[in-house]
Amino acid sequence: MARADWLKVAAIAITFAGLAATLVLLGSVGLGEVLGILARIGALRFVLYAAYTLLILLILGIAWQVLVPGAAWTAFAWARTMREAATNVLPFSQFGGIVVGLRVLVASGVSQRRAYGSIIADQTAELAAQLVFTLYGAAGLLLVLQDRSDGADLRSLALVGLGASLAIMLAFAFAQRPMLTIAARIGGAILPGSAAAVVEVRDELDRIYQRRARLIACFLLHLLAWVASGAGAAIALAFIGFEVPLADVLVIESLIFTLRTAAFLVPGGIGLQEGAYVLIGPLFGLPAEAALALSLAKRARDLIVDVPAMLVWQLDEVRQMLGRHSRE
Numbered sequence: 001m002a003r004a005d006w007l008k009v010a011a012i013a014i015t016f017a018g019l020a021a022t023l024v025l026l027g028s029v030g031l032g033e034v035l036g037i038l039a040r041i042g043a044l045r046f047v048l049y050a051a052y053t054l055l056i057l058l059i060l061g062i063a064w065q066v067l068v069p070g071a072a073w074t075a076f077a078w079a080r081t082m083r084e085a086a087t088n089v090l091p092f093s094q095f096g097g098i099v100v101g102l103r104v105l106v107a108s109g110v111s112q113r114r115a116y117g118s119i120i121a122d123q124t125a126e127l128a129a130q131l132v133f134t135l136y137g138a139a140g141l142l143l144v145l146q147d148r149s150d151g152a153d154l155r156s157l158a159l160v161g162l163g164a165s166l167a168i169m170l171a172f173a174f175a176q177r178p179m180l181t182i183a184a185r186i187g188g189a190i191l192p193g194s195a196a197a198v199v200e201v202r203d204e205l206d207r208i209y210q211r212r213a214r215l216i217a218c219f220l221l222h223l224l225a226w227v228a229s230g231a232g233a234a235i236a237l238a239f240i241g242f243e244v245p246l247a248d249v250l251v252i253e254s255l256i257f258t259l260r261t262a263a264f265l266v267p268g269g270i271g272l273q274e275g276a277y278v279l280i281g282p283l284f285g286l287p288a289e290a291a292l293a294l295s296l297a298k299r300a301r302d303l304i305v306d307v308p309a310m311l312v313w314q315l316d317e318v319r320q321m322l323g324r325h326s327r328e
Contacts, residue, residue: 041297045239049297050304052235056228057081063221064122067208068114075108082313085306098123104313117204122218127169129222130257133230137254138162140247144283162258229253236297237290248284252291255280273298 041049061077068076083101098119105115138159209215230253234246259276273295281291 040241040293041236041239046300046304049232049236049239050301052232053301053305054081056225056232057084059221059225059228060084060126063125063218063225064118066214066218066221067118067121067211068110069211069214071110071114072108075105075110079105079108081309085309085313088302088306089310100313113200113204116201117208120201120205121208121215125215125218126222129219129226131166131169132223133226133254134162134166134258137251137258140251141255141280141283144251226254226257229257233294233298237286237294240290240293240297242286242290242293244284244286244290248286252277252280252284252286 057080058077061080062073064080065071065073065076079101082104083097085097086100087097102115102119105119106112227250230250231246233253234244234249237244237249256273256276260273277291277295278288281294282288286294
């Protein structure tokens with residue numbers, strides 16, 4: 001079996017292991033409760049909630065594609081969907097999502113140079129947009145806590161989360177070119193030709209950053225996606241039976257996403273997400289049981305949207321591999 005096929009077999013095995021781990025982890029936070037929330041929302045409304053999530057993924061895919069003139073937006077939308085699904089499903093969290101997204105995009109015909117360069121720029125724009133969203137959430141939280149007796153401890157927690165997220169965002173933004181330069185030098189010493197490939201990616205990244213209008217459009221689309229994602233939580237709460245002002249839900253979601261970014265090594269934010277909802281939700285009039293229900297509704301959505309997407313991708317990988325063997 002060729003080396004590329006061995007890598008595909010390994011990727012397939014890891015994916016199915018990740019799917020199994022996801023089901024186990026979901027069970028640890030209450031698979032029965034997840035299914036109960038799904039039943040409480042109702043089939044039709046849950047389909048609408050899932051469809052709304054797909055709309056957000058479409059916005060994210062277009063934001064990525066904007067950086068690559070002439071490329072098909074459908075390829076980027078599917079790659080972004082798989083990137084998000086792998087982030088939620090695979091045990092490698094953000095790293096697994098990026099790797100899978102790149103693989104899907106390259107398989108669609110986008111060159112490695114453009115795929116690698118664009119995903120770095122897209123991630124930078126996404127983090128910049130998240131920073132704006134995070135600042136909104138931090139400001140909202142500080143306003144709520146200013147008259148509370150326990151506000152000092154919660155303010156410290158919020159500032160720690162904000163600081164960690166800010167550090168991650170700044171490190172990613174400013175370490176790109178130095179890290180690519182180091183990778184080119186190390187790669188050139190170990191694997192002939194790899195240094196040239198890294199240089200090509202760096203040159204592509206420079207070209208992307210020179211297209212200021214496209215970069216700004218990418219940032220604005222990501223900001224729209226962050227706000228839309230927060231609005232999706234308000235929709236889910238309404239479907240469950242809890243009415244919370246949209247402005248408050250956006251603050252809650254901003255803080256949740258901030259904490260998940262700070263703890264990016266935790267696959268799917270399992271445990272962390274639930275605890276954060278229960279801690280933050282009541283500050284904005286959201287009962288703890290409603291906050292937990294919202295988190296579980298998201299888990300149910302992950303089961304319905306992300307797991308089938310991963311299975312479709314892996315079946316396509318198997319089909320391509322078998323097709324090559326039949327032609328040999």
